[in-house]
Structures are given as structure tokens and as C-alpha cells.
Amino acid sequence: MAETVKLFVNGQEVEVESGKNLIDALKVVGIEIPHFCYHPALGADGNCRMCLVGIEDGRPPLVPACKTPVSEGLKVQLDAEKIRKIQHDVMELELINHPIDCPVCDQAGECALQDYYMTYDHQASRMRVPQVVKEKKLDFGCGVVHDQERCVLCARCVRFTRLITKTGELGIVNRSDEARVTVFPGRQLDNRYALNVVDLCPVGAMTSRDFRFKQRAWFLKRSPSICHGCSMGCNIFIDHNREKGGDDLIYRFRPRHNALVNGYFICDEGRLTYHQENEGRLATAMVDGKDSPLDQAIEMARRKLENARKPVFLLSPNCSLEQMLAIRALAESRKARLSGFSDAYIKNGDGDGWLIQDDKSANRAGLELLGIDTAREGFAQALEDADLLVNFNSMRIVPAAAELAGKIAGLTTIAISSHNGPLTRQAAVALPVSSYSEYGGMVINTNHILQRFAPAVIKNQPAPDMLDLLRQLGCTLTERTDLGKAMQQAIPALAGTDMSAFPAEGLNLKEKETDHVTA
Amino acid sequence: MMSAKIKTIERQGVSYDQRLFLIEVFKGMRVTFGHFFRNLLDNSKLYVRHYPEVKPEITPRWRGRHRLTTHEDGTVKCVACFMCQTNCPSHCISITAGERNDGRSEKLPVRFDIDLLECIYCGYCVEACPMDAIRMDTGIFSVVTADRQSVVMGLDKLLATPGAFTEEDYKKRGL
Known part of the structure; x- marks a missing residue:
């Protein structure tokens, strides 16, 4: 627990974490101070004046809350008449x-x-002169649409491009009621995080073309x-x-704050991966390229698996740890060779050292942790004398292994797949399976942070869960409690921890290990 | 054990014939019997509207089938704000919004479906509309059809239906 200080808000004593400003510190204890320009990731700018609060016995008596650190015994006024008048006047302006x-x-x-109008203003406009007309529906590039009339000039977007992406495409030109946010002529937004300004904008001045209407x-x-877009695992x-x-x-992905992983932002590419969750899904089971009832297709797959002498299991680096454990258990019982070969998921040179990673899979660290071989040689060798390939939702083999693709095409394959693709179309049996927005599980990101996520979307006709399919194919390790035990065996850091008390921001496995070593 | 609750009700009526009730019952039925005997003797004066030959008079306050209104130049007033859909207690409205390029606004409905079988004609959509774009002033009160699909009013049908009242009468309806 961090150090705390005691201060007074409207005469009432509250205990808050020290080292923060008034807005952040009081938000934790449920006291909202209205603000436009302040954002914890962008720092205090102090231009909107909405967060002005009174400090009793203080010089000066009025301060912006975003620039005022909490201190012991501070007497903050939030409901004084003069503060209400300031908030009301700022809203009117x-x-x-x-x-x-x-x-x-x-x-x-x-x-x-809108929210502040209802809380702090609630008055009819007194303006009797025509409003200043500005540009609407401006294309700022990167899928950002700007409306200058709606802008409150908080400069969050401007500071984002200057402080966070360091590209500085945006600026505020002119003064007073002619002031507006704009891009330089001929130089639109051009960075891979641009859509974050849509989330940052406190009003509707920045909208996303993708989500618009x-x-x-x-x-x-x-x-x-x-997010399963890359190995960062952004929240x-x-x-x-x-x-x-x-x-x-x-309809959209929005960033969720996690100081351990992604902070306040996500990349545009990851943000738009939601399309893949909606589209191109494998809807029905298929046997030899023809639609088939699911139970018949499962039965067919089970028989093929039983009769196979040398089956090879290929699993996706996007699978959750639970799924990997279950697949590994099935491979052991069927004497199948297991490979996590997934070089095609790696896009060399694409990462930027911040959020975007080369590796476009969500759980490669999980494969490594469970000791599943990801090498190309291992997979190629396994394929040599194989008579059956069971593909657990690995969607990409080519281009990383174009010559292996020919070999795979000649093999009898069972594709357990969430999406439709060339690998499912050529499969002898294709079984639909739920995708990550529909199941829950655990993944480990590239920085060894173990995170848990829950199912979000419930489809009208839910595709079967991977674990259910595995159970029907003869896997014995599919119960949640058994998987929990297996997980605790596989991950020493989890041993003895109550899974219901798993930290929301995830668990840093590396840190835990070093702790262990030093202790 | 729960004890039974006993409430003693005082017997109504003061005089003997009131306490007998029978006479009071006939007094109460006077109007009914009046109509009964009058119609029995002369049925040319029945208090009945000869619907459908004679249509009822509809006032501008009547909530009939919906329509979407347009500006003078024929462009649709609706801006697809979804207020009606949000407000609809029977979830009979489904809208799909799209980009608008006629200079009126930024947004317009590309699909606007009202399922009249689901509609309860409460008029909340009309009250919620910030643009006066949806009205229930068509005076159409009878929706008859042989299949379910044709009672889903689409954008075209909603725009094609005219209002049954003048603008002044509609505004005067006192809402």
C-alpha cells in the first residue's frame, strides 16, 4: 500500500494516496472533479479551468485541481458557492x-x-448572436474524423501526438473563438496509434471513421x-x-487501463482486429468440404484420431493456457507429436518497441512455458511420416513454410478452427470453435505477464468451446478444477494462490521468479 | 399458527327496501333496461356507427400509424439519433444509420423499420424525437394484413404516407 495523506474535502476527512494530484487521488475515493484537459497519461495542462477548486486558508484561494498535489491537512472546497459559479461559467463559455x-x-x-452540463450547468443559453461556424467532418487521416465546432480545445489530442507518439501532427491554430485543432497542410495524422485521440477526446470532436454512426x-x-492482435496482450x-x-x-475495441501492460492506449491495428471476430468465421462443421451436423463431424474426427498411427498436433500460439494444457494432455494420451510451429505469426521488423510487437500471437510465452516445441524443424520432421494432422486453430502456416504447405495439403487433416480459411477448406473434417471474445482463459504476454480474461460475446449459435470439443475427442483434462491444478503445477508462481483472487492487472511471472530466487 | 383476520362489515342501507337490495338493483339498471326496451320496440334508432361504411372522426391527437416527415425540399428530417428506438418500450423500431451528404446534417437513416405488430402505439417515439421527424398523424387506425412481413413499415412506406391533418391542426393538438 502506498503512502497516504489525510485531507479535507468539503469539511469531511478523506484518506488518499499521496503523490497524486487532487483529481486522481479523489477519484479513487469516489469524488469526481470535473475536467476536460487533464488526462493521467498526458499530464496536467491547466487550460480548461474546469477543475478549479477552492483551498481554504490557502494562497491563492483558487487552484486547478489537476496541478495541485495532495498534501496533509489540505482543506479542499468543492461545493462552495464560488466554485459552483466557476464551473457554471466555464460550462457556459x-x-x-x-x-x-x-x-x-x-x-x-x-x-x-453532456454529463457536466447536466451536473454543473443546466441553464438555457444566453447567447443571442450567431454561433461561430467552423469546419465539420474533416478527414484527419488514419480513420480520424474531426469536427472543429464540437471541439473544446482541451488539446488532449495535440498533446497525445506530441508527448506520446512524438509525431506532432496536430496543433491549435488561431486564437479565441477562431482557435481550432488542425493538421498541417498536406500532412495528415500518420502514426499507428492515431485512433487513441478518439478515446482521449472528451467530446465528439474526434470520431472514428470505422465506428462512425x-x-x-x-x-x-x-x-x-x-486483445489477441499481438503478443503485447493489451487490455x-x-x-x-x-x-x-x-x-x-x-462494434469496437477500446483501451482499458493497465499500468503493467499497455497503460492507457492500444494500437490502431489491434483496435481494428475486432472485425476478424465478427467476420469470416467458420459457422458449421464440414466433412470433406461439405456442411455436416456437428455431432457427426466430431464423431468422424474422433474415429480418424483413434485410427491414426502417427498423428501430429499443431496448435495455435493464440490458444489460452487452459486449451494448451488440454491439447498437450490429449497429445500425450494419443501419442501424438505436438508442435506449436507458428513462424507465420511473426512479422519481423513490425514492432515498435512500445505496444506493437513483431509476434502477432497472444500466447507464445505460454507455449514456451509449457515446453511445446515451436521450431520449424520439429514440425517438418513430425510431418515426414505423419498420417494425420490435427490443427488446433492455427490459421497461418504460409508464407513462413510454403513448402510445408504442400506437404500439409497431401495429409488428412482435422481443422479445429474459429475462422474459415484455406486450411479449413482442404481439411477432411473441419470443426468450428469459439474465438477469444467468446471464451475465457489465461494468456502470457511477451513481457511474461500472465493475464486472465473472461468471455464477452455470446453468439446466437455459439460455436463449441475448444475444451468441450477436446473432451468429446477423448481428452480427460478439460474440467476447470483439473486445469487449475495443472496450471498451478506448470506455473510455480501460481502455486497456492486462490484463482478467484487473481489480480485484475495480471501477474508478472518474471518478477515472481526473481523474488523466489532472491528469497 | 396464524390467527384468521376477521373484519366485520357493517350492513349498508337504512330503510327496509334498501336492505332488501332488489329494488336498488333495478334502480341501478334503469339505463340498461331503458336502452333494451327502446331498441326492442324500434330498432331504427340504434346507437351504432355503421363501420366501415361510416368512418369515425379522428382528431389530430389520435395516435395512428406512423410516418416520417420531410423538409420542404423532400429530404428526410430524421437524423438517425436513435431516440425513438431507445425510448420505445416495445422495441418495435430498428434503425441503421449512415453518412449523409445533402448538407442538412451528417447522419441519416438508411434503414428505418417499425414492426406494427410489436408497436403498442404509445407515442413515446413522437415525444422523444428532437427533429419532429416521426409523427403518428396519418389517421390510419386499421392495419390489416395476411402476413407478418408486410406490417414491417420500411423507410419508403413511412416516408410515402401523408399526414391526415394540416400543419396548424397538428400543432394545435395541445401536447
Whole structure:
């Protein structure tokens, strides 16, 4: 537990963590201070003046909360008449030129300006002069659409491009009511994190072209999850909704704060991987390229597996640890050779040292931890005299192993797959399986942080869970409790920990090991 | 054990014929019997509207089938804000929004379906609409069909249905 200080808010004593500013520290204990420009990742700018609070017996008596660190015995006024007047006046100034766009604005429902209007202003406009007209629907590049009229000039987006991506494409030009956020002529947003400005924008000035008009914010269910776009394992919210008569579809990914993994942001590429969860899915089981009832296809796969003399199991580096454990157990009981060969998931030179990693799979560290061979030689050797290949949701083999692809095409294969692809189409039996937005499990990211995620989406016709399929194929290690025990054996750091008390931000396995060594 | 609750109700009526009830019952049925005997003797004066030959008079406050309104230049007023869909207690409205390029706004509905079998004609959609884009002033109260699909009113049908009242009468409806 970090050090704490005691201070007074509206005369009431509260105990908060020291070293933070008033906004962050008081938020933890449930006291909201309204603010536009402050963001914990971007620091205090102090330009919006919305977070002004009174300090009793202080010089000066009014301070911006974002720039005021908590200190022992500080007497903060939040409900004084003068503070209410300041908040009201700031809101009135913000709304002078703000268009009444809420019906067409994507931010409506999650808009700071709307929320603060209802809480701190709630007055009719006194302006009798025409509003300043600015540009709307500007294409800023990278899928960001900007509306200058809605902007409150908090400069979060500008600071994001300067401080975080260090690309500095955005700036504020002109002064007073002519001030506007814009890009340099001919130089649009050009970085791989640009869509974060959409989340950062407290109002609807920045919208995402991908999400634009797809859903209203209040229809979406927000389920916490882990991005499987690369080996960073960024924490996300899956925003999904089941429309009337439709299926449960994902409409966007948003970053979820995790100081251990991704901080406040995610990359654009990962953000847009939600499309793959909605589209191109393997919907029905197939036998020899023809649709087949699921139970018949499973029975067929089970028989093929039983009759195989030298089966080879190929598993995806995206599988959760539970799935890997179960697949490994099935491989052992069937005397199958197990490979996690997945070089095609690695895109060399694509990583940027921050969030984007070369390795586009979510759980390669898990493969290594369980001692599953990922080498190409091992896989090629196993294929030599194999008579059956069971592919556990590995979607990419080519281009990393184009010559192996020919070999695979000649083999009898069982593809247990969440998505449709060339490997499922050429399979003797293809079985649909749920994807990561539909199951829960554990993955280990590239920095050895073990994270747990829960199912988010429930489809109208859910594809069977990998563990259920494995049980029907004859695997004995598919019960949650057994898997939990196997997991604790495989990961020493987990031994003796209660899984219901697993930390939400994940567990750093490396740190745990070194702790162990030094102790 | 729960003891039985006993409530003693005082007998109503003061005089003997009131306590007999029978006379009071006939007094109460006076109107009914009046109609019965009048219609029995002369049925040319029945208090009945000869529907469907004679249609009822619909006031502008009547909530009939929905329609979508347009601006003077024929562009749809709806901006696909989903207020009606959000407010609808029977979830009969489903909208798909799209990009709009006619200069009116940024957004318009590319699909706007109202399932009249699900609609309960409460009028919440009309009240929720910030654009006065949806109205229930068509005066159509009878929706008859042989199949379920044709009662799903699409964008075209909703836009094609005219209002049954003048703008002034509609505005005067006192809501």
C-alpha cells in the first residue's frame, strides 16, 4: 500500500494516496472533479479551468485541481458557492459556440460536455448572436474524423501526438473563438496509434471513421478482455451489442487501463482486429468440404484420431493456457507429436518497441512455458511420416513454410478452427470453435505477464468451446478444477494462490521468479 | 399458527327496501333496461356507427400509424439519433444509420423499420424525437394484413404516407 495523506474535502476527512494530484487521488475515493484537459497519461495542462477548486486558508484561494498535489491537512472546497459559479461559467463559455449536434454526434452518451452540463450547468443559453461556424467532418487521416465546432480545445489530442507518439501532427491554430485543432497542410495524422485521440477526446470532436454512426454509445455492452492482435496482450473493452433480430456483434475495441501492460492506449491495428471476430468465421462443421451436423463431424474426427498411427498436433500460439494444457494432455494420451510451429505469426521488423510487437500471437510465452516445441524443424520432421494432422486453430502456416504447405495439403487433416480459411477448406473434417471474445482463459504476454480474461460475446449459435470439443475427442483434462491444478503445477508462481483472487492487472511471472530466487 | 383476520362489515342501507337490495338493483339498471326496451320496440334508432361504411372522426391527437416527415425540399428530417428506438418500450423500431451528404446534417437513416405488430402505439417515439421527424398523424387506425412481413413499415412506406391533418391542426393538438 502506498503512502497516504489525510485531507479535507468539503469539511469531511478523506484518506488518499499521496503523490497524486487532487483529481486522481479523489477519484479513487469516489469524488469526481470535473475536467476536460487533464488526462493521467498526458499530464496536467491547466487550460480548461474546469477543475478549479477552492483551498481554504490557502494562497491563492483558487487552484486547478489537476496541478495541485495532495498534501496533509489540505482543506479542499468543492461545493462552495464560488466554485459552483466557476464551473457554471466555464460550462457556459464552452457551450457558446458548441453546436447542438448531440442527435448526430457519436460521443452522445459518453460525452464529458453532456454529463457536466447536466451536473454543473443546466441553464438555457444566453447567447443571442450567431454561433461561430467552423469546419465539420474533416478527414484527419488514419480513420480520424474531426469536427472543429464540437471541439473544446482541451488539446488532449495535440498533446497525445506530441508527448506520446512524438509525431506532432496536430496543433491549435488561431486564437479565441477562431482557435481550432488542425493538421498541417498536406500532412495528415500518420502514426499507428492515431485512433487513441478518439478515446482521449472528451467530446465528439474526434470520431472514428470505422465506428462512425454504427451504434449509439448507450446500446453497447462493455466487456473487459485482452486483445489477441499481438503478443503485447493489451487490455481492452469489447463493446458489443445484439441488435434486434441480429447476432451479438462487436462494434469496437477500446483501451482499458493497465499500468503493467499497455497503460492507457492500444494500437490502431489491434483496435481494428475486432472485425476478424465478427467476420469470416467458420459457422458449421464440414466433412470433406461439405456442411455436416456437428455431432457427426466430431464423431468422424474422433474415429480418424483413434485410427491414426502417427498423428501430429499443431496448435495455435493464440490458444489460452487452459486449451494448451488440454491439447498437450490429449497429445500425450494419443501419442501424438505436438508442435506449436507458428513462424507465420511473426512479422519481423513490425514492432515498435512500445505496444506493437513483431509476434502477432497472444500466447507464445505460454507455449514456451509449457515446453511445446515451436521450431520449424520439429514440425517438418513430425510431418515426414505423419498420417494425420490435427490443427488446433492455427490459421497461418504460409508464407513462413510454403513448402510445408504442400506437404500439409497431401495429409488428412482435422481443422479445429474459429475462422474459415484455406486450411479449413482442404481439411477432411473441419470443426468450428469459439474465438477469444467468446471464451475465457489465461494468456502470457511477451513481457511474461500472465493475464486472465473472461468471455464477452455470446453468439446466437455459439460455436463449441475448444475444451468441450477436446473432451468429446477423448481428452480427460478439460474440467476447470483439473486445469487449475495443472496450471498451478506448470506455473510455480501460481502455486497456492486462490484463482478467484487473481489480480485484475495480471501477474508478472518474471518478477515472481526473481523474488523466489532472491528469497 | 396464524390467527384468521376477521373484519366485520357493517350492513349498508337504512330503510327496509334498501336492505332488501332488489329494488336498488333495478334502480341501478334503469339505463340498461331503458336502452333494451327502446331498441326492442324500434330498432331504427340504434346507437351504432355503421363501420366501415361510416368512418369515425379522428382528431389530430389520435395516435395512428406512423410516418416520417420531410423538409420542404423532400429530404428526410430524421437524423438517425436513435431516440425513438431507445425510448420505445416495445422495441418495435430498428434503425441503421449512415453518412449523409445533402448538407442538412451528417447522419441519416438508411434503414428505418417499425414492426406494427410489436408497436403498442404509445407515442413515446413522437415525444422523444428532437427533429419532429416521426409523427403518428396519418389517421390510419386499421392495419390489416395476411402476413407478418408486410406490417414491417420500411423507410419508403413511412416516408410515402401523408399526414391526415394540416400543419396548424397538428400543432394545435395541445401536447
